Amino acid sequence: EKIEVDPPKPGEVRIKIISSGICGTDKHILEGKDKVPLPAILGHEGAGIVESIGEGVTSVKPGDKVLMFPVPECRECSSCLHPKGNFCLKEKVIPPTGLMLDGTSRFTCRGRKIYHLYGTSTFTEYTVVHEIAVGKIDDGAPMDRVCIISCGVPTGFGAVFNTARVTPGSTCVVFGLGGIGSAVVMACKASGASRIIGVDINEEKFPWARDLGVTDCLNPQKLEKPVQEVVVEMTGNGVDFAFEAIGLIDTMVGALESCHPSYGVCVIIGVAPSNSQLIFDPLLLLSGRILKGGAVGEYKTRDSIPKLVTDYMEKKINTDPLITHKFPFKSINKAFELFQAGHCIRCCIRE
Numbered sequence: 001e002k003i004e005v006d007p008p009k010p011g012e013v014r015i016k017i018i019s020s021g022i023c024g025t026d027k028h029i030l031e032g033k034d035k036v037p038l039p040a041i042l043g044h045e046g047a048g049i050v051e052s053i054g055e056g057v058t059s060v061k062p063g064d065k066v067l068m069f070p071v072p073e074c075r076e077c078s079s080c081l082h083p084k085g086n087f088c089l090k091e092k093v094i095p096p097t098g099l100m101l102d103g104t105s106r107f108t109c110r111g112r113k114i115y116h117l118y119g120t121s122t123f124t125e126y127t128v129v130h131e132i133a134v135g136k137i138d139d140g141a142p143m144d145r146v147c148i149i150s151c152g153v154p155t156g157f158g159a160v161f162n163t164a165r166v167t168p169g170s171t172c173v174v175f176g177l178g179g180i181g182s183a184v185v186m187a188c189k190a191s192g193a194s195r196i197i198g199v200d201i202n203e204e205k206f207p208w209a210r211d212l213g214v215t216d217c218l219n220p221q222k223l224e225k226p227v228q229e230v231v232v233e234m235t236g237n238g239v240d241f242a243f244e245a246i247g248l249i250d251t252m253v254g255a256l257e258s259c260h261p262s263y264g265v266c267v268i269i270g271v272a273p274s275n276s277q278l279i280f281d282p283l284l285l286l287s288g289r290i291l292k293g294g295a296v297g298e299y300k301t302r303d304s305i306p307k308l309v310t311d312y313m314e315k316k317i318n319t320d321p322l323i324t325h326k327f328p329f330k331s332i333n334k335a336f337e338l339f340q341a342g343h344c345i346r347c348c349i350r351e
């Protein structure tokens with residue numbers, strides 16, 4: 001569709017999108033599992049160049065290369081002011097309003113209002129984002145590679161480094177070996193985990209997962225008993241760290257039950273369907289298991305994520321293996337088909 005993108009209002013930035021990753025959350029929204037205001041421009045994992053800035057914007061200027069984040073960092077709210085808090089309260093992220101902070105939208109299509117997604121909306125040539133959700137990155141950054149550092153990479157890395165704090169020699173299980181689960185695997189390996197069990201119903205993901213560091217692959221559909229029972233048997237009493245990177249209630253409970261009863265830590269990363277409830281036996285926690293969650297890996301987005309891009313530029317991290325496919329922007333539907341069919345890890349679109 002041809003759309004109109006209004007100029008940025010005070011505190012806002014208009015960005016030319018150069019590249020965007022396709023994330024599991026976009027798929028869930030298309031399938032109707034995550035409810036957001038519609039019609040909307042999806043996409044929330046983007047890299048672009050600042051085209052113009054609204055009044056009062058000081059942290060970026062036209063021509064800057066930037067990433068945009070689904071969770072902003074206002075640096076004023078109680079989350080932002082807390083040394084550990086990252087879930088900024090300035091914008092209503094969950095459930096999303098689909099609107100800018102002034103309650104209006106910057107997108108119209110044939111005269112009709114179009115909603116934003118998570119304050120980002122990256123499947124468009126131009127978007128408008130609040131300055132508090134934009135981070136300037138290195139001028140030399142390759143946009144079609146670093147775009148995934150705006151959501152998938154920090155979500156997976158931070159779940160391991162910030163939320164779980166995986167320790168050397170530990171055992172881990174990762175439910176879901178898509179883009180996010182694969183980033184989790186990379187970080188578990190970098191943390192020195194001795195065993196990383198990968199769980200997925202799509203065995204096409206297994207060779208990629210093994211390359212990234214998964215030591216054992218399990219397909220729950222081919223097991224005679226629940227996968228969590230198999231994980232507990234394989235590890236003696238359960239893993240030190242479990243991650244759910246699918247977004248389903250059953251696999252969240254499965255991840256929790258895979259943990260060591262006394263000190264196992266389970267991190268929920270996947271976004272569950274709207275209005276669902278997580279129901280499990282509270283005795284699972286009484287023995288000492290820890291259940292945690294976090295958005296965008298608990299990174300303070302503007303402070304920390306541009307530094308991950310610098311780490312990438314300095315070759316301290318290599319996130320390239322996460323991107324298995326790239327498509328020109330006009331083939332976005334083809335890219336989505338490939339992603340929905342499960343034939344890729346991360347698929348990115350670019351100019």
Ligand code: APR
Nearest residue numbers: 023024025176177178179180200201202245246247270271
């Ligand atoms: N059991 C095991 N694996 C499953 C199951 C299941 N019941 N259902 C789906 N999977 C696998 C898919 O085969 C896929 O490999 O989970 C993986 C999900 O990966 P992606 O679709 O690439 O999604 P990703 O971008 O990694 O996001 C995963 O994190 O951010 C959230 O909303 C996002 O909830 C989503 C999750």
Ligand code: ZN
Nearest residue numbers: 023025151152
């Ligand atoms: Zn995402």
Ligand code: ZN
Nearest residue numbers: 074077080088
């Ligand atoms: Zn804030």
